[in-house]
Amino acid sequence: MSEYKPPQQSNASDENNFVADYFALEWPRDAEGYFHRQAARIVAVNERQEALLVRGHDFSDSTHWWWFTVGGGVEPGEAPHEAAVREFFEETGHRLEAKVLTGPVLRRHATFDFHQLTCKQDEDFFFVRISSALQFSRAFETEVEKQVIDELKWWDLTELEGAIACGTVVYPLNFVPLVRGWLRGWNGETIEISEGTVLPKR
Numbered sequence: 524m525s526e527y528k529p530p531q532q533s534n535a536s537d538e539n540n541f542v543a544d545y546f547a548l549e550w551p552r553d554a555e556g557y558f559h560r561q562a563a564r565i566v567a568v569n570e571r572q573e574a575l576l577v578r579g580h581d582f583s584d585s586t587h588w589w590w591f592t593v594g595g596g597v598e599p600g601e602a603p604h605e606a607a608v609r610e611f612f613e614e615t616g617h618r619l620e621a622k623v624l625t626g627p628v629l630r631r632h633a634t635f636d637f638h639q640l641t642c643k644q645d646e647d648f649f650f651v652r653i654s655s656a657l658q659f660s661r662a663f664e665t666e667v668e669k670q671v672i673d674e675l676k677w678w679d680l681t682e683l684e685g686a687i688a689c690g691t692v693v694y695p696l697n698f699v700p701l702v703r704g705w706l707r708g709w710n711g712e713t714i715e716i717s718e719g720t721v722l723p724k725r
Contacts, residue, residue, distance in 0.1 A: 557643045558640055558641070558642040558643070559644070559645075560643075560645075561603070561645050561647075562594060562595055562646040562647070563594050563595075563603040563605075563606035563607035563646065563647050563649070564591075564592040564594030564595075564607060564610075564647070564649070565592060565607050565610070565624070565648070565650075565651055566648055566649070566651070566701075566702060566705065567592075568651075568652055568705075569652070570652075570654065571677075572706055573680070574677070574680060574698075574702050575593065575615075575653075575675065575678075576590045576591065576676055576678050576693065577591055577593055577614060577672055577675055578673045578675075578676065579671045579673055580671055581637060589694060590678075590691065590693040591693070592648065592694075593610060593611050593614045594606075594607055594610045594611070594648075595614075603647040603649075604624055604647075604649060607624065608624070613664055613665060613668060614663075614664060614668060614672065615657075615660070615661075616659055616660030616662060617659065617660075619651060619653075624649040624651050625649060625709050626709070626713065627647040627649055628701075628713065629647075629648035629695070629701065629713065629714045629715075630645070630647055630713055630716075631645075631648065631716050631718060632646075632715075632716070632717040632718070633645075633694070633717075634717075635719045655677060659675055680703065683698075683699055694718070695718060697716070701714070
């Protein structure tokens with residue numbers, strides 16, 4: 524995510540302007556009028572075959588939260604793998620080398636509501652194995668990330684599967700089977716999926 528400096532004095536008007544500036548820079552409108560951006564994400568697993576996920580919430584509603592992989596928008600001039608490495612550093616404090624990434628293993632076309640807006644995002648996912656001993660730091664998050672990211676967690680896949688069955692929301696929706704497949708090895712195919720529904724314009 525690009526860096527923003529929040530207003531010095533916080534009030535509803537300043538907060539609205541801050542969010543509006545974020546969308547203007549990171550989410551240009553496409554030909555259909557939707558806020559639409561390219562993104563890159565990393566599926567990180569450790570030696571215990573646990574997956575690293577982020578829990579975050581909506582700007583407009585802190586009770587609307589979900590789990591997702593580390594990553595974010597691709598900045599101008601960046602390749603997807605470069606964006607993935609940068610985002611991983613911002614959100615975890617750990618800098619990966621691009622050469623350790625496998626993929627993209629997945630390309631996801633997502634449509635979703637965020638900040639009461641319908642957004643589209645085209646995401647490239649890369650797979651990587653890292654150590655569970657790594658100490659993560661949130662000291663390098665951008666101001667936007669500080670506002671919407673709640674926690675990082677290593678998830679046991681069976682535990683995660685159970686949580687999903689009980690209503691926990693994780694994106695991509697088929698995350699656990701996908702990760703189990705990549706743990707067995709990647710066949711070189713970039714899986715392509717579409718998730719979400721575009722609501723009619725009012």
